[in-house]
Structure formats: C-alpha cells, structure tokens
Amino acid sequence: MSISISQLSAFTKTHIIPKVIDNIYNSNILLYMLLGKKAKRWPGGEYFETELVYAKNTNVGAYGANADLAPSAIEEFTKTRYSPVRYNAGIVLEGLDMAINKGAHQVVNLMAQKVKNAEQSLKDLFADHLFNTTQSNGITGLHTICAADGGAGHALGGITGGPNGDATEWLSSSGTLGRANGPDSVTTSLTKAVLDTHYNACKLDNDHPDLMITTDAIWSGIMTTFLMPNMRYTDTKLADLGFENFKYRKAKVFGDDKCSAGDLFCLNTEHLYFGVFPQMSFKFIPWVYESSGKDRWVAHIRWYGQLICDERRKLGWMSAISGVA
Secondary structure (H helix, E strand, O other): OOOOHHHHHHHHHHHHHHHHHHHHHOOOHHHHHHHHHOOEEOOOOOOEEEEEEOOOOOOOOOOOOOOOOOOOOOOOEEEEEEOOEEEEEEEEEEHHHHHHOOOHHHHHHHHHHHHHHHHHHHHHHHHHHHOOOOOOOOOOOHHHHOOOOOOOOOOEOOEOEOOOOOEOOOOOHHHHHOOOOOOOOOOEEEOHHHHHHHHHHOOEOOEOOOEEEEOHHHHHHHHHHHHHHHOOOOOHHHHHOOOOOEEEOOEEEEEOOOOOOOOEEEEOOOOEEEEEOHHHOOEEEEEEEEOOOOOEEEEEEEEEEEEEEOOHHHOEEEOOEEEEO
C-alpha cells in the first residue's frame, strides 16, 4: 500500500524539514553565524528599521572665561530601512512517480532525495548572494554592504553614504585601504601590517571585529605564515561542525569556498545579522495536487527576511589579494 499524501506531508514536516533547516544553517560559517545564531526576529511591518548615528555632537570643547556656551542645533540621527526579501524552493513529485513507488519506504526515499536537492540549491543560492553585490530580489550582499564609497549603487538601508551622500559616517572601512568598490586597486600580497591596518580600521575601542572570512588559500596562507608557531583552534564546537578556524587577535578566521578569489572580509557580527520572519523561516508549504493542466504534487520551502547592517564602518573588505607574505 502506497503512502498517502497526508502521511507524506506529516513525515516531511516531522522528519525531513528540521534536518533541512539545520543543513542550510550549517552549510557555511556566515549562514551559521548570521542566520543560525545571530538572527533577530523581524518585528513586523513593512521595514526593519535601525537607528543610525551619522554625525558627532560638535557642541563639545574646552572653554575659557566669558565663553559663549550656546549650542548649535545638529542633525545627529536618522534611520536605516530594510525591506524583506523572499526565497522559495519548489519541490515537484510527478503523479506517475507516486504511482510506481509503492510502499512508504520507496516514496519517502524519493521525497527525501527531492528535499535534499532543494536544500542544496537553497543554501548554494544564499551563499552566492552573501558573497556578492545585492542581486535582484535577493538579500543584501557583502560586496554592497562593504563597498567603500557608499555612493550611487552602494546605498544601504535607504541611505547613501560619503561626503556627497545623506550620511558622511555611513561608510564601510574598506576605503581606508584603497579603491571605491574594495580596498586594493592592484593585485598585491597580504602582509601582517596590512592585515593589522584593516583590522584596526574596523575597530573602535573595545568594539572589534569578531569574524574574518576569506578564501581557503588565503586562510591557509595566514595560518602558516603568521600564526603556525602558536596556532590553535579557538572554537572546538565550530571545528566539530567542519568549520576549521583559528584566532587572529579577537577575530575567528575561516575559509569559505564561496568567497571570491582574493577577497577577505573583516566583520563584526554585533552589527551584521539577519532579520527573519520566524513564521516563514524555511517554512514547509505542504503538498498540493495540481489537478488542472499538470499531473503532479507540489510543495515548497519558503523564507522571508533580510541581511541587516546597523553600523557600516565596523565592517571591511579587502580584494585582489594574490597571496600572503
């Protein structure tokens, strides 16, 4: 006796979908940290809003006798606004496949393989969008968030940064090392002095980068060139998940094969996180038979949310790294 669609849907929800969600979270370190650990509930409404301090209070200073202490009015605050985006993975089970796969075991195996393929496709797409400029209808990409100029094409949260933008301070720290869309205008080797400069540019007092992501090749170069004599894994739980890591100053460093060649990101996960609609976080949309025009059962896995940055200057991006010296 073949499994019924209600049993199949129940089995999928109970046994397959939780595993899918875990696998998507654990697929690369950025998704694990920002989506699995640091994600915040979307509070509702059309936008996810964060307060932005974009100017210093200039009514400060030492003063002498008979000084005029009347303060000037200063615009110091505004809001960033992020709109949610949506992702979907459609899963199709043909009517004939349902008929010829008799018995619960066969149908569930076929279903598991189709869900596994949907899972793989979803996590690949998320990772591709993370390490890129913002794609149409997609999450905000790191190449947009960490663009050094913050100007046209690199506005973030509805605000254009830079001297000709809405907020002078709404810039990443990539600009301290060079070109408009990333730090290095020419291919160059990464030295410890340059890496320290990049780290320090993203640091303010005790608020420091806690995560550095680069390619596997650059990760190995940093480890063997700078750290091998005193190297140790700093987070055994992450290592157990398959994420090899070491500590560079206060930041855990990871290699990721989705990171573009020559790139290194210096991130602070207190200021970079996913806003997620909890009721639509990889929600399984149950099977429906398409009786008109198609002989098939269709289900979906759906996600609503956005990647949020609330302090751009504490993030940075180096590019065109040819090696480690």
